[in-house]
Amino acid sequence: MYYLPNGKLISKGFHKINGRRYRFDNDGILVRNTVDSKYIYGREGQMTRYYRTKKGNHTVAARKIAKLIAKAVGHRKGESDRKRAGLAAYYVYCFNFLDGYSMKKPYFNKAYGVFINGYASCAGTADATLMVLHYLGMKGKHVHRNQYRHQWVELKLDGKKGWADGQVGAASYGKWGKHAYNPGWDDLN
Incomplete structure (x- = not known):
């Protein structure tokens, strides 16, 4: 439950607080760290509108969302x-959850497939994860690119070898799949 400074209880739905829009679920809990068909919900629940438009340059469209x-x-x-x-x-992972799985649809192996087109495979989630990491200032490598096997991103995390996988929504140190860290396990904070 969320209360305003004046003591008023916030109920479900969209509310404007201090000039920003927020959404509360049916239990009055702030929606955060996820996406739906129109919004990205930030770590403090702030809503950012995005557009899945198929017009224009595909890479530019994917980069906007990244x-x-x-x-x-x-x-x-x-x-x-x-x-x-x-x-x-x-x-x-949240974007991929909105999508259908495909290894045949156009752009299934690109960030555009995940963020815009609505169909992706692990190749597409790896490309999308790499793109987001780039905008966070992290350099990575797409593992098994263009191969018929699982794909993810390998990168340095806190000076150690690590990985990030957008298909499963996790990252960690060491080899892929070892000691996974999924933000959902600690309430994404």
């Missing part, structure tokens, strides 16, 4: 790269 995700993830003082990469992968 930048919005990077802004939602942000950087908090003292926060680990692992956590930020985990949040980035989780947002990509």
Whole structure:
């Protein structure tokens, strides 16, 4: 439940607080760290509108959404790269959850497939994760690009070898799949 400074209880739906729009679920809990068909919900629940338009340059369209995700993830003082990469992968996972799985639809292996076209495979989520990580200032490598096997991003996290996987919404140190960190496990904070 969320209360305004005047003591008024916030109920479900959309509310404007201090000039920003927020959404509350049916239990009055602030919606944050996720996406729906129109909005990206930031770490403090702030809503950012995005558009899945298929007009214009596909890469530019995907980059716009990747930048919005990077802004939602942000950087908090003292926060680990692992956590930020985990949040980035989780947002990509949320977009992928809205999509259909395909290895045949156009752009299934590109960030555009995840963010705009609505169909993707692990190749597309790896490309989308790499794009978001780029806007967070992290450099990575798309593992198994153009191969018929699972794909993810390999990168340095806090000076250690690590990985991020937008298909499962997690990131961690070491080899892929070891000691996974999914932001949902600690309430995404």
